[in-house]
Amino acid sequence: MIHLVMKDFYVNRKYLLLISMLVCFILILSGPSSSVAIFAGGFASYSMLIRSCFYDDKDKGDIFLRTLPIKASVIVLSKYIFLLSMLIIVAVVSLLFSLLIKEDFRAYYMSFMFFVPIICFINAIYLPVFFKYGYEKATTYQTLLFLVMIFLPFGFEKIGSLMQMQDFNFLSSIISLITSSSIYTTFLVVCALSLALLAISYKFSLKLYLAR
Amino acid sequence: MGNILEVINLNKRFNSFALSDINITLPKGYIMGFIGANGAGKTTTIKLIMNMIRRDSGKINIFGKDNIKYEIPIKNKIGYVHEQPIFYDDLTVGWTGNFAGKFYSDWDDERFNELLEKFCIKKSQIVKQLSKGTKMKTALALALSHKPELLILDEPTSGLDPVIRDELLDILMEFIQNEEHGVFFSSHITSDIEKIADYITLINEGRIIFSEEKDKILNSWKLVKGDVRKIEEYKDDLMGIKISRTGFSGIVEDIESFKSRHDVSSLVIDKTTLDDILIHLTKKEN
Secondary structure (H helix, E strand, O other): OHHHHHHHHHHOHHHHHHHHHHHHHHHHHHOOOHHHHHHHHHHHHHHHHHHHHHHHHHOOHHHHHHHOOOOHHHHHHHHHHHHHHHHHHHHHHHHHHHHHOOOOHHHHHHHHHHHHHHHHHHHHHHHHHHHHHHHHHHHHHHHHHHHHHHHHHHHHHHHHHHHHHOOOHHHHHHHHHHHHOOHHHHHHHHHHHHHHHHHHHHHHHHHHHHOO | OOEEEEEEEEEEEOOOOEEEEEEEEEEOOOEEEEEOOOOOOHHHHHHHHOOOOOOOEEEEEEOOEEOOOOHHHHHOOEEEEOOOOOOOOOOEHHHHHHHHHOOOOOOOHHHHHHHHHHOOOOOOOEHHHOOHHHHHHHHHHHHHOOOOOEEEEEOOOOOOOHHHHHHHHHHHHHHOOOOOOEEEEEEOOHHHHHHHOOEEEEEEOOEEEEEEEHHHHHHHOEEEEEOHHHHHHHHHHOEEEEEOOOOEEEEEOOHHHHHHHOOOOOOEEEEOOHHHHHHHHHOOOO
16 A cells, blocks of 8 residues: 555656646745635645546556556555645645744644645545546546636625525534534534535445456 | 466456356466466466465465465465566565565575576666666566476466577476476466466456366367358357458367367368467457
8 A cells, every 4th residue: 555655656746846846836826825725725636636547547557457466456545645744744734834924823724624625525526536447537527627616605604604694504503513512622523524515425435446 | 296376266257357167277287378368367366376365265275275265374385476577676586586585484595595596687687777687587587486386387487588488498497397386377478378277277357268188188189270151050059250351260169069060071170279269259249
C-alpha cells in the first residue's frame, strides 16, 4: 500500500512543486489566512488526485499494476489513502500556518469543516467513475465536478437565504446542532462523516473496478 | 509432469465480442504458442489468465491453483510481458525495477542488474526515451528478475526488428531449460512460434480452433491444391478452402485418412506452415 501511495507522490513530484508554489502565490496575493491556505490546499489535493489518475491512465499504469502481485482492493484503496494523505498534509500545514500568523483558531476550524468535506465529497463521486471508465471518459464528468465546485458556495448562499424565507426544519436543526455543539465535537463529526463518505465510495469503486 | 496452466471452458462476453469455451492445457517444461489474427481474442484470454478482467464462467488453474483465489501467490511466480511494455513513462528504468521489486517476495536485484547489463540498458534511462526494442528488453528484465516459473508474453515480438526478436527467442529457450518452467506466448508472427513452441493453440473469433503439439500439427496437417473444376469432389473434407481463378487450396487435418477416401493423383499435397494454417482457417473470403 505504502509503495503505491509513494508512487503517486513520486510521479506527481513536479506537479506537487508547481502547485505548492501556486498555493504560496495565492497566499501572498490574498494575505495570510488559514482559510485561504485550506481552500487552496484542498483544491491542490483534488488536482493531485486527478493528476495521479491521469498518469495511471496515460501510461496504462493500471495494467502494469494488475500484472504485479497486488490485490485489486489495494490498488483502489491506495487512491483514497493518497487523497487522505494529501488532506492531512494540507490540514497540518494550514494549522502550522495559522499558528504562525497567530490567527483565531475558529477561522481554521471553520474553513477545515467547510472545505474538507467538499473535497471528500467531490472525490467520493469522482473515483468510482474513474475506476469504472478510466480517466478519459471521466474527464467530462470531472468538468461538471469543477462547475459544481465553483458554484457550490453560491448554492450554499442561496440555501441560506431560502432558509431565512422558509421553514426548513431539517436543515435548520442540523445548523443549530452544529452551532450548539462544541467546535471539537463538530470537528470530529465532520471528519467521521467525510471518512464514512470515502469508505462508501471505496466500496463502490472496488465493486466497479472488479466488474470491469 | 503436471500442468502449469489449464484453462477450462472459459467464457467472457463483451458487447460486440465473446470468448467461448476456451480450453487450453500447457504442461510444465514446454512453450505454447498462442496464435490468431488481430482481434481473435488472444489478449482477452491473457487478461483473463492474469485476472485483469473478470471471467463470466469457466476455470483457470495456474500451478494447479485457481487464478482468482490464489491471485497473489500465483502472480508472484508469473513474469508478464505486454506487446507495448507498460511502465510510467517519466520514470527511470531503475525506479521502475525498484518499485516492481517491492511487490515480489523473490525479487533479485542482482539478477535485475545483470539482465540490464546484458541488454545494455542503463538504470538511469527514462522509460519514454527508450526504443520499442529496449522497452521490451526492460520488460523482460522485470519479468525474469523475480524467479518466475511461468512466462506469459502477449505479442512480445510484434514491431521488433529480427535481431531483437531472435535475442528474445533465445532468452525464452534459455528460460525453458528448467523443466519446472513454462512459457505461454501469443503472437501473430507465426515464424517465431514455429521456431520455439512445443504446443500451438489457434484462436479465431473467440473460439479455439485447435490446441495441439506443434510437430503433430505440422506432420499431419497438409496443404492440398488442385484444379478448381474438381473442387466439388474434395470440398467436404477440406478446411479453409481458398478459390482462385487457377485453382483451389485447402487444409487437410489427417492426410492419410483423406488419401484413403479420394483419388489424390491430380492434387498437389504440400507441407503446411503455421502461416498456411492461420490464413486458411481464419481469413475471411471477400
